Amino acid sequence: MKKHTTKVSGEHFLDLIDKKTGKQPPSFYEKVYEIVRKIPKGKVTTYGAIAETIGMKSSSRLVGQALRSMPPEHDIPAQRVINRSGLLTGAHQFGGYERMRWLLEREGVTFNGDGVDMENHFWMPLSEP
DNA sequence: ACACTGACCTCCT
DNA sequence: AAGGAGGCCAGTG
Numbered sequence: 067m068k069k070h071t072t073k074v075s076g077e078h079f080l081d082l083i084d085k086k087t088g089k090q091p092p093s094f095y096e097k098v099y100e101i102v103r104k105i106p107k108g109k110v111t112t113y114g115a116i117a118e119t120i121g122m123k124s125s126s127r128l129v130g131q132a133l134r135s136m137p138p139e140h141d142i143p144a145q146r147v148i149n150r151s152g153l154l155t156g157a158h159q160f161g162g163y164e165r166m167r168w169l170l171e172r173e174g175v176t177f178n179g180d181g182v183d184m185e186n187h188f189w190m191p192l193s194e195p
Numbered sequence: 196a197c198a199c200t201g202a203c204c205t206c207c208t
Numbered sequence: 209a210a211g212g213a214g215g216c217c218a219g220t221g
Contacts, residue, residue: 094218113203117216123204124216130202131218149203156202200220207213 094120098132101191105146108174109189110182112150119191134159145169152181 113126149155160166
């Protein structure tokens with residue numbers, strides 16, 4: 067039985083991001099969400115690039131953890147975050163590889179074999195807001 | 196409070 | 209070239 071007890075549940079973190087009250091320093095998760103929201107349509111970035119932008123280059127796994135913890139209703143384009151080699155390693159969260167690929171292709175992302183054409187679609191997050 | 200968990204990445208065979 | 213082991217560390221139970 068799963069209650070919605072997670073501390074990173076929908077209203078909580080969305081509230082923090084939207085209002086930016088500044089009551090407390092943004093958590094790692096919140097920083098991830100902010101960056102992911104900035105990924106332009108038709109572009110992708112990587113877990114490692116996001117971690118590096120936050121200033122924790124070695125914590126790319128935490129980026130994946132943050133995205134996995136997102137609530138059902140969100141406006142964060144998480145499908146635009148993939149692994150370094152262009153593979154859709156988070157596909158299971160979107161209902162499988164084909165589904166995640168479709169989400170990206172309808173945004174204009176093109177593929178090279180099984181992976182995204184990184185040469186044309188990789189987007190490096192900006193450090194400054 | 197402690198142990199385990201990863202939507203990863205980089206080395207090392 | 210391809211595959212495996214280890215490091216990473218905030219959250220979660």
